[in-house]
Amino acid sequence: MSDTRYHPPVRLFWWTTKRSYFLFVMRELSSLFVAWLVLFLILLVRAVSRGEAAYESFWDWADTPWVVAINLLAFAFLVLHTVTWFNLTPQAMDLRLRGRRLPASAIIGAQYGGLLVVSAAIAWLVLR
Amino acid sequence: MTDESDDNITMRVTRYRPDKNDPPVPVDYGVPLRKEWTVLDGLNHIKAEQDESLAFRWSCRMGICGSCGMNVDGEPRLTCATFLSDYAPGPVRVEPLANFPVVKDLVVDINDFMEKLPRVKPWIIRDDDVTEIDGEYLQTPEELDAYKQFSMCINCMLCYAACPVYGLDPDFMGPAAIALAERYDLDSRDHGARERLDVLIEHEGVWGCTFVGECTRVCPKHVDPAGAIQRYKVKAAKESVMAFLLPRAAGR
Numbered sequence: 001m002s003d004t005r006y007h008p009p010v011r012l013f014w015w016t017t018k019r020s021y022f023l024f025v026m027r028e029l030s031s032l033f034v035a036w037l038v039l040f041l042i043l044l045v046r047a048v049s050r051g052e053a054a055y056e057s058f059w060d061w062a063d064t065p066w067v068v069a070i071n072l073l074a075f076a077f078l079v080l081h082t083v084t085w086f087n088l089t090p091q092a093m094d095l096r097l098r099g100r101r102l103p104a105s106a107i108i109g110a111q112y113g114g115l116l117v118v119s120a121a122i123a124w125l126v127l128r
Numbered sequence: 129m130t131d132e133s134d135d136n137i138t139m140r141v142t143r144y145r146p147d148k149n150d151p152p153v154p155v156d157y158g159v160p161l162r163k164e165w166t167v168l169d170g171l172n173h174i175k176a177e178q179d180e181s182l183a184f185r186w187s188c189r190m191g192i193c194g195s196c197g198m199n200v201d202g203e204p205r206l207t208c209a210t211f212l213s214d215y216a217p218g219p220v221r222v223e224p225l226a227n228f229p230v231v232k233d234l235v236v237d238i239n240d241f242m243e244k245l246p247r248v249k250p251w252i253i254r255d256d257d258v259t260e261i262d263g264e265y266l267q268t269p270e271e272l273d274a275y276k277q278f279s280m281c282i283n284c285m286l287c288y289a290a291c292p293v294y295g296l297d298p299d300f301m302g303p304a305a306i307a308l309a310e311r312y313d314l315d316s317r318d319h320g321a322r323e324r325l326d327v328l329i330e331h332e333g334v335w336g337c338t339f340v341g342e343c344t345r346v347c348p349k350h351v352d353p354a355g356a357i358q359r360y361k362v363k364a365a366k367e368s369v370m371a372f373l374l375p376r377a378a379g380r
């Protein structure tokens with residue numbers, strides 16, 4: 001028996017057809033920038049461990065326009081990554097308090113609270 | 129001429145005739161725009177008044193049977209629960225559900241789902257030999273509450289049509305099947321979680337999902353399949369960690 005069904009083809013740019021698909025692909029893409037920032041941090045730590053001269057030259061490199069541009073872009077993607085994941089977490093967690101399901105806003109709020117505490121601790125370490 | 133009966137809306141309906149061997153084409157039909165008319169009413173009007181060869185599925189007209197799913201203006205919708213007036217002045221595009229092979233016009237082939245569904249064993253599994261003859265299994269309202277949401281699924285396939293992962297990888301088990309596995313896992317009468325996890329821990333199971341979240345957004349019954357899948361991932365990850373830490377205990 002021949003197959004008379006029509007099989008819709010998958011289009012290369014399917015992710016541009018809907019806002020939510022586009023946001024999703026951007027969120028996936030943001031992982032690349034997260035990886036870049038990890039690498040950047042490792043390079044910084046390595047420079048610190050190699051002494052004054054290495055540290056200075058690291059910052060000379062980090063101040064070049066293209067590194068600054070990449071870091072700005074990476075920051076934007078990091079914000080997207082954080083916000084979208086925080087918004088999705090309540091769906092992945094079924095936390096119950098006295099039999100009642102914890103509202104999504106409580107879980108999202110707790111994450112921002114955590115972020116704030118960690119950021120404040122790091123800011124205190126760096127700036128004091 | 130502002131009489132209500134003169135108000136029309138154009139429905140741009142995708143037609144596919146299997147015998148013609150041509151790709152589907154959009155065909156425009158004018159139908160009366162009445163406040164209480166759904167997209168399904170419009171299709172029935174076309175079939176009754178303009179072209180009786182138009183093929184589409186429906187039954188209950190009240191969002192229960194799950195057979196009238198189509199893509200309306202690109203969004204998977206139950207056409208019996210979608211009002212034409214929301215798309216005025218039109219034209220409103222009516223296409224077969226995305227991600228499924230098309231049999232004719234607006235009728236899609238969901239056999240793939242019918243084959244996948246039994247793989248997650250969506251029935252109560254017991255590891256004792258208690259039978260109905262010994263009496264019914266009792267359940268508290270709280271125990272019912274734990275899985276009730278996931279039991280509301282009407283198999284309408286809107287979530288599969290919305291899922292880009294399923295579109296790209298037809299082997300992916302898909303949202304509704306995983307939500308139904310969760311429905312039985314959470315049932316206090318069931319002991320089959322282990323067996324279902326064996327199926328869903330595979331790549332085509334929960335790990336295929338990249339958490340786009342569209343399935344939950346389009347679900348007309350608020351089943352939240354995306355939530356079910358993420359919770360399954362947590363279960364699967366725990367299982368893998370346990371198997372790594374306690375290789376012997378993790379066996380059957």
Ligand code: SF4
Binds near residue numbers: 282286349350351353
């Ligand atoms: S989970 Fe929702 S969208 Fe998916 S088949 Fe069930 S009722 Fe339809």
Ligand code: FES
Binds near residue numbers: 189196
């Ligand atoms: S006709 Fe039954 S759900 Fe629409």
